[in-house]
Amino acid sequence: MKRTFFLTMIMGLVALLWSACHTSPSIISATGMPYEVEVVTTRALWDDTVGVSLRAELQRPISGLPQAEPSMRVTFVTPDDFNGLTTYVRNIIILTVDAERYTKLSVRAEKDRWATGQVVVYISAPDEASVLTYLADHRGALTDYFTRLEMMRMAQVMQETYSSLVMDSVKSKFGVMLNVPSDITSFKDTTNFFWASNNANTGRMDVVVYTFPYTDEKTFTLEYMQHMRDSILGANIPGAYPNSHMTTQPIGLTYTPRTLQGKYCGVLRGLWKMEGDMMGGPFVSFARLDEANHRVVVAEGFVYAPETDKRNYIRRLEAGLHTLRLPGEFDKPLDGVEEMNGRKN
Template sequence: MWNFNKQNRTMKRKLEYRWMLWCGIWAVVTFLAACDHLAKPSSSGRPYEVLVVVGDSLWQCPAGRALFDVLDTDIPGLPQPERSFRISQTDPQRFNQVLNIFRNIIKVDIAPNQYTQTKMKFTRDVYARPQVVLTIQSPNEKDFAAFVQKNAQSIIDFLVKMEMNRQINELEKKHSEVVSYLADSIFSCQFWAPVEIKSYKKGKDFFWASSNTASGLVNICMYSYPYEGPRTFNKQYVLAKRDSVMKANIPGTEPRMYMATDTLCTSVKPIAVKGEYAMETRGLWKMEHDAMGGPFVSHSRVDTLNNRVVVAEGFVYAPEKMKRGLIRRLEAALYTLCLPGEQARELKASIPEVSVVAGKEQE
């Protein structure tokens, strides 16, 4: 009996030691992870700024010009030309601790003896947080230029969606309580919009909320109408619904003035939001019989629980300002819309598929 108890106590001590060892390992791993997080500085640069790390001479060659032309592409749906990104360039020899904390970095790696094909890959938070580093590897300049030109839209979409996801994270922490209340009370939806949007007007199955500022006016509106099958999602139908809703709810300073769509400068295309079909409408609005106007972007989505189309739209009035940052911030907000039955955890602007942006994410 004595030997049995002694063996039992010995086994118990071994189990306690093993448990203490695992707790110690877990504590060390957690501590190191926390130190790694704290050790990395906050990324620098404004939204939609990109630093290209490429040799000075290569930057001036056709390969470098091909990448520059992609990043320098104008944003669609704005009343004046505005390029997609603010572009900076540095030679790899000057890429130091001051520059490597840029929020968006593109590294150009052309090595004939190292690569047999051109591909892209991306990594997150390499030198700072939050940060994305997109690396384009190629065996030669000719293949590099051809690859960049072929995948131009994928490169633009990738960087834009990364920025929008950062803005969505910011909206989650701080957003307009007015818009959230209106979206919930009228449509039973969750919706996060920029915090400065506080003034509002309600209508039937409609609300319009605005920052009501003297300059850089940003606006969010939501409305709904019955879903009538596939014909609900064509350009003519979508724009006709928009015009009827805006005419009834957003009048001008005089009775003959009302908001309308500049149909010649507006485009629609199907997109995926939370894995479901949606229609993106992007273009220009105008105030009939007035000089006001500006860009807008909207998402039209099917609320299957209530058999209706819910439209969330952001539009800008800022004649004295560049509008890239304003409209893209509102566009990011559109991705936060959660229809009845959807989960908030699914928020995020969809990133292009890995099969398009070649190469898997490197952790």
């Protein structure tokens, strides 16, 4: 009897150890910081023209910031050292050049290869020239892909952890939903304008929401959206001195159409400043047409952080703007991120 019990315990222990050793790696959560990419390739490629071009692509300066900041933080590891913890990084590019294995260049993405929440992009080519041609012909594609991916990751986190004050206020006031960082808890509410902030001494982040009637299809242009922004924010966001107010700097201002919840969304991006004051920084605003109520709904985030880099602050706010949902969209899932081949993840 004792022997049977002892054998049962041994067999159970062996089964437990086998299970631990053979459990799918996907139960491990991806590591690394947002907007960090690990490149796996040979030292020869990394130090050559291909590596220089790939780094230049991933470290492209972000538009709409007062000082140049790279899009991604890039790290490097050789295939021989790519094991253990290095395989759990959230964003990985595996670059392979081998004429015997490949006859043409291919680029594909794979989710959760070694850890959950991970994306691995494989770039495989027969020669270096193919990789250089791809990077030249698809300038910005890799950077934009990882940026959108990180935006969606942040937006998904904000589905669970967000400022309930902002959510409840904009839902009650405008009939829309918006998830923004949970530390944005101070607010000012006027008749047709909502303004909230984290009031931080370092890295201040602000969010505004407002609407105006939709009367003309020319509404969704850079010129008109800038005009409305200057008019509405200028009247509602004063500076520290008499007659000072917020305005938009025209230099470097961009307007980009995109799709949000399957519908048109205009993205205005650039720099703001206080007229009559020394304050300023980056902003990004999303404008959507609420057809049912014949109005334009604008949600914007802006940052004031003169003492530090602004990339991650403005990107946190932009991730929140991706959650802007109009009436009839409250139960819809957030938009996904396209894979490198154009299909949805």
